[in-house]
Amino acid sequence: MIPAAFEYARPTTVDEALQAIADGGDDVKVLAGGQSLIPVMRLRLAAPETVVDLARVAELRGVRDDGDAIVIGAMTTHHDVMIDPLVQQYAPLIAEATETVADRQVRARGTFGGALVHADPAGDLPAVALALDAEFVIAGLQGRRTVPAAEFFVDYLTTAVEEGELLVEIRIPKLAGEWGMRYEKFNRVAQAWSIVAVAAVVRRENGRIAEARIGLTNMGSTPLRATAVEAALAGAPASPETIAAAARSAAEGTSPSSDLNAQADYREHLAQVLTRRAVTAAAGL
Amino acid sequence: MTAVEDRPAEAPEREVGKARRRKEDARLITGRTTWTDNMVLPGMLHLAVVRSPVAHGKISSIDVSAAQEAPGVIAVLTGRDVADEQGSIPCAWPVTPDMVNPGHPSIAVDEVNHVGEAVAVIVARSKTAAQDAVELVDVDYDLLPAVLDMEQAVAEGAQLTHDHLESNRSFHFVFDGGEAGTGVDTDQAFADAEVVVSRRFVQQRLIPAFMEPRSVVVQPQGDNYTMWSSTQVPHILRIMLAMVTGVPEHKLRVVAPDVGGGFGGKLQVTPEEVISLLVARRLGKPVKWTETRSESLMTAHHGRDQIQYIDIAADREGNVKGLRCRILADMGAYLRLVSPGVPVLGAFMFNGIYKFPAYRFECDGIFTNKTPTDAYRGAGRPEATFAVERIMDELAVELDMDPLELRRKNWIRAEEFPFTTVAGMTYDSGDYETATQQALELIGYDELREEQRRRRESNDPVQLGIGVSTFTEMCGLAPSRVLGSLSYGAGGWEHAAIRMLPTGKVEVVTGSTPHGQGHETAWSQLVADRLGVPFEDVEVLHGDTSSSPRGLDTYGSRSLVVGGVAVVNAAEKVVAKARRVAAHLLEASEDDLDFSGGTFSVRGTPGSEVSIQEIALATFAAHNFPEGMEPSIDADATFDPENFSFPHGTHLCAMEIDTETGMAKIRKYACVDDVGTIVNPLIVEGQIHGGLAQGIAQAMFEEAVYDADGNLTTGTFVDYLVPSAADLPHFDTGNTVHEAPGNPIGAKGVGEAGTIASTPAVVNAALDAVRHLGVRDIRMPLTPERVWRAIHQGGDGGDRATAGTNAWGGAQTETTAGVSTPQSALGGDQ
Incomplete structure (x- = not known):
């Protein structure tokens, strides 16, 4: 459990961090909270040439109000996200899902941005970000760009963050109207990753579901939106029967893997049950 | 007599039965203690083990040259380098006379038989240097088919786990109540039965997963060696290491310092313990090996892993008539210390608490290309209990009876104890x-x-x-005689000694080495009651073959029942000796003395009394001692249960x-x-x-x-x-x-x-x-x-x-602690 030798940089600003990444050689890994990177390095599944540790980049921490969005710094820890009043007010789904991430110790060190940029399909926050239509602000030496969640998650452990770039903040649009949210996580022991989970965000209007956004965790190599369910729910009456019928399409367009916890067909089944439960709760039924 | 503290006049509260917090916990929980991996010796070298990434194969070549030249590396040893001195990991329980034992080299020489088997060891100046060099050892394997399924392994024409053996079967053990005279004929009982229910149960393979990973430190001193090991069994380890390596027993001291759990998983003589001793002997330098969690899960022995074919016979009213058990028990690739004995222990428990008139047990020990199995909490008895308690429920379903009613109808009634069962045990x-x-x-x-x-x-x-x-x-x-009848290689007694110190404090030496059970607290309670000394005044010494030279260690729920009794018996001997001294000091007859709350008093003579602490000091001084009595009230005892x-x-x-x-x-x-x-x-x-x-x-x-x-x-x-x-x-x-x-x-x-x-x-x-x-x-x-x-x-x-879980972007099927191979990098069943 000893990592291979590596160079180590500990910048204090985003600019310094980008420079350290540029100077770091062929294989640079960015250390955010280290809750995924350190284990794979200790098992020598990853042996980066340089590790750039963002722990001292103060500008990457914290949550702020930015008018029509709240902005979460990439290095804000899970714990700090969970207890943040802005998050609780405008994006309680994030707080709810973050509470299910691993255990207290991991939440004290792991970061919001780190979990998203790691893009583990079994991780809880990517599907939540997808359901909330989050935007990802990515910095490079040439400046900053913003990528919508729908384009951020590219493949297994792969995001739109290019070599030499850094995820710096995540913008969560404030939602207008009567929204309900729910994260339904399914796992075998408390601190484990999701076997399948469903993030549901539902806007109700006059007894109908005006809009539903549903993010699926671990139903493919990236987090996915259950678009068929969303379409079936849009404008439908907010009744258990409608929701149950719509939820049957939850696995459409997914390609879940088979592993010790679940084979693909069982994951597809779980996606349907959990979608029904998440949407039902989010719809306030 | 001023060295002795003043004592309250009233008898202390009885200790046995008191919910004392454990006196050892503060140091164990905070880690401020002698965990083996905490030890640092001057000039100590560090070991890292190169392990097989394949389940079964011939080693066609090993190239260690790059590793040998790596910075900080002192030596790289392969199985070939130690082939003449490493012997075989011992199996102390040949359960049948014709049991097949393929031999178990600590470092594989020609052939590997499970993933994780040691193929070389790196010796380096730092743990980091040793670990870095692991990746530089280049081993080529000619792959052989892996035997992984027990039912296939016993089929006609099966692939072989060890190609120099004739089959995958190590032993065939039978207990038949009819033949043993403890029951009636089983086949007849089934032939006559109104109802027979048959089931196949699977006891999956488990990993003991103790909290503290295994760790070994060996220090050579001339031709003496001291080994510290995170083991349950320092005494057994010492004897076995002497037999395996030829280091004479009296030149070898084994210490189990505080040990962080075992669950049977440290009831073993491990390849790494043998390797550490061999390297220390060869290089004349202290060495340390500490495993990673991945190594521990992969290579420390596993537990359970049985397929059970269970038949139960009964009449329509629910009176059980017979039980027949056929067991396939996975030994893994090799036999370790008590691998074959684990399922055989279960042979005497499958009948549970029920009065079966007929019982037959057959067990085949099977080799597969997996990590060896051995003791794991319960060792044979969980397997047996599962089978009988599951089949009783199945029978209840078949008979449409309440499962409790069925049990009640067949269990031994309170007035029937002691009761000799169909398996020959006397409950x-x-x-x-x-x-x-x-x-x-x-x-x-x-x-x-x-x-x-x-x-x-x-x-x-x-x-x-x-x-x-x-x-x-x-x-x-x-009971040693029972172990003997089952061909186990040792006895089952336990030893204890009590030393009365001049200041009235008490040292208790126990051969039952704890690894988290709370012996120090429980033994202190036992001794406090027997000697009438304060709980806090008792210190329990354990786990070091130089200070607690005789013992058979901790497993099988034996410590209190066997080791605790030895402590009590030793305490009684101390009291008997002290009584003679008290009689001398009080100028009274021993028969006239009462002993209560740590004080001897002369019956009918108020004020004429002496405490056991005062006697301890008087014994130390020995100025005024009974004629012909040696100046000691210390005592030891060895208890062998009936x-x-x-x-x-x-x-x-x-x-x-x-x-x-x-x-x-x-x-x-x-x-x-x-x-x-x-x-x-x-x-x-x-x-x-x-x-x-x-x-x-x-x-x-x-x-x-x-x-x-x-x-x-x-x-x-x-x-x-x-x-x-x-x-x-x-x-x-x-x-x-x-x-x-x-x-x-x-x-x-x-x-x-x-x-x-x-x-x-x-x-x-x-x-x-x-x-x-x-x-x-x-x-x-x-x-x-x-x-x-x-x-x-x-x-x-x-x-x-x-496939390993899709989560966390790493583990998947990585199994070899750093050596990724096509076999290990499956990336899921996608």
Whole structure:
């Protein structure tokens, strides 16, 4: 459990961090909270040439109000996200899902941005970000760009963050109207990753579901939106029967893997049950 | 006599029965103690082991040159380099005269037989340098087919685990009650039976998963060697190392410092212990080896892994007539210290608490290309208890009887103790009815049954089931003559010594080496009562063959029942010696002395008294001592039990099953255990809780899974699921007390009870919840997927996909602690 030798940089600003990444050689890994990177390095599944540790980049921490969005710094820890009043007010789904991430110790060190940029399909926050239509602000030496969640998650452990770039903040649009949210996580022991989970965000209007956004965790190599369910729910009456019928399409367009916890067909089944439960709760039924 | 502290006049409160907090816990929990890996010796070198990434293959070449030239590397040794001196890892339990033992080199020489087997060892100046060099050793393997499935392994024309053997069978052990004269003819009993129920149960492979990974330090001093090892068995280890390596026993000192758990997993003589000693001897330098968690899961011995074919015979009224058990027991690739003995211990327990007139047990020990199996908490008895408690439920279903009623009809009644069973064991004491009644009240049985009925009627998606396990086990390993009759290589006695120090403090030396059980506290309580000294004045010494030279260590719920008795007997001898000194000092006859609260007093002469502490000082001075008596009141004792002890109890589990997802959740768990006299209720409660956690873990969470190439895919705690407190219910526990007649403490042993009893209670509960939906069996562990499949697709839930979980971007099927191969980098069954 000893990592291979590596160079180590500990910048204090985003600019310094980008420079350290540029100077770091062929294989640079960015250390955010280290809750995924350190284990794979200790098992020598990853042996980066340089590790750039963002722990001292103060500008990457914290949550702020930015008018029509709240902005979460990439290095804000899970714990700090969970207890943040802005998050609780405008994006309680994030707080709810973050509470299910691993255990207290991991939440004290792991970061919001780190979990998203790691893009583990079994991780809880990517599907939540997808359901909330989050935007990802990515910095490079040439400046900053913003990528919508729908384009951020590219493949297994792969995001739109290019070599030499850094995820710096995540913008969560404030939602207008009567929204309900729910994260339904399914796992075998408390601190484990999701076997399948469903993030549901539902806007109700006059007894109908005006809009539903549903993010699926671990139903493919990236987090996915259950678009068929969303379409079936849009404008439908907010009744258990409608929701149950719509939820049957939850696995459409997914390609879940088979592993010790679940084979693909069982994951597809779980996606349907959990979608029904998440949407039902989010719809306030 | 001023060195002795003033003592209160009144007799101290009785210690036995007091829920003392454990005196050792502060240092164990904070880690400020002598864990082996904390040791640093001058000039110490570090070892790292190069391990096989393939399950079965011939080693065609090993190139160590790059590793040898790496910075900080002192030496690289292969199996060939130590072939003449490494001997074979010993197996102390040849269960049959013709048992086949393929031999077990510590470092593979020509052939590897399981993933993780050592093929070379790096010796370096730092742990980092050693670990870096592991990747530089280049080993070529000619792959051979891996034998992974026991039922295939015993089939005609099967591939061989060891190609120099004739088959994959190590032994065939039979106990037949008819032949032994303990029962009637089994075949006849089945031929005459009105009802026969047959089932195949799978005891999955488990990993002991002790908290402290294994660690070894060896220090050479001339031709003497001291080994510190995180072991349960320093005494056995010393003898075995002497026999394996040729280092004379008297030149070898073994120390088990504080040890962080074992669960049987450190009841072993490990390849790494042998390697460490060989390297220290060869280089003349102190060495340390400490495993990673991945190495531990992959290479420390595993447990369980049986396929059980169980037949039960009964009449229509539910009177059992016979039990027939055919067992395939996976030994893994090699035989370790007591590998074959584990299933054989179970042979005497499959009949449980029931009065079977006929019983036959057959067991085949099978080789596969997997990590060897050996003792794991319960060792043979959980397997037996599971089988009998599951088959009793199946018989109840067949007869349409209440499972408790069926048990009650057949169990040994309180007035029938001592009772000799069809397996030839004499159960000492107990009352199954009382324990059962208490457990039913604890769990609120009638209300739960009512709720179960309501949920069934309303077709609730969450169904409720209640499972029963009325278990017994054999503890206190073991009467030496019984071990001898089973061909075990050692006795089962235990040793203790008591040293009275001049200031009145007491040193207790025990041969029963703890690894987390709380011996220091319990032994102090025993001695405080017997000698009348304060609890705090007792120090317990253990685990060092130079200070506690005789002992047989800790396993099989033996410590209190055997080792504790030795302590008590030694204390009685101290009192007897002290009495003679007291009589001399008080100028009275020994017969006129009373001994109470640590003080001898002359009957009828108030004020004429002397404390045992004063006697200790008088003995040290020896100025005024009885004529002809040597100046010592120290004593030692060796206790060899006449019989095992037989704790029992009733465990009840209420289980909720979400039929939509298959998620199983324990709603309530209640148990009433009879472990005889309780010395420390807090320790007993802790043992029950920990035992329940491990037994429930077998039922619901844990399984060592190998893929088709023989890689352990549950190679980290991401995939090998050990439950935490968050995953377990509140436990409602209770006790009945029937003293063990076989020892002066009256204790029966508690270390394994919870593990042995709980697994079938949980599985029975799950089946009770969904049997009305057509489910007949669900294989352990009860993963949500298996439960869901059993409900919706039939069968027992089927095989799991073998790929490591898709989560965390790493582990997947990585199995070799840093050596990635095509076999190990499957990336999931995608």
